[in-house]
Structure formats: C-alpha cells, structure tokens
Amino acid sequence: MAKRLKKDCGLKEDEKLCAIGRGFVVRDLPKTEEELRKYPPFEFETGR
Numbered sequence: 001m002a003k004r005l006k007k008d009c010g011l012k013e014d015e016k017l018c019a020i021g022r023g024f025v026v027r028d029l030p031k032t033e034e035e036l037r038k039y040p041p042f043e044f045e046t047g048r
Contacts, residue, residue: 002026 005011005024017023030036 002031 002013002024006013011017012023013025014023015025018025030039
C-alpha cells in the first residue's frame with residue numbers, strides 16, 4: 001500500500017507531512033512478504 005501511495009498518489013511517508021494531511025505513515029503492519037507470512041492465519045484480515 002505504501003508503495004502505491006508513493007508512486008500513484010505522489011505522497012511521502014513522513015510523520016510531519018501526515019500531521020498536516022500531506023503524507024502518510026504505515027504503522028504496525030508487515031512491510032515485506034516475509035513479515036506478512038509470519039502472521040497467524042486470518043490475523044491480517046482482523047487487524048490489530
């Protein structure tokens with residue numbers, strides 16, 4: 001998702017920009033396929 005926001009929407013992943021509505025921050029989500037595969041089944045669907 002972060003990759004898509006950067007590429008397609010031109011947004012930057014930055015705390016300060018996020019605070020003023022001009023960027024985004026990804027928190028508590030896996031950032032790689034390897035990290036995602038460590039999640040228990042259905043955990044990704046339910047959120048944390």
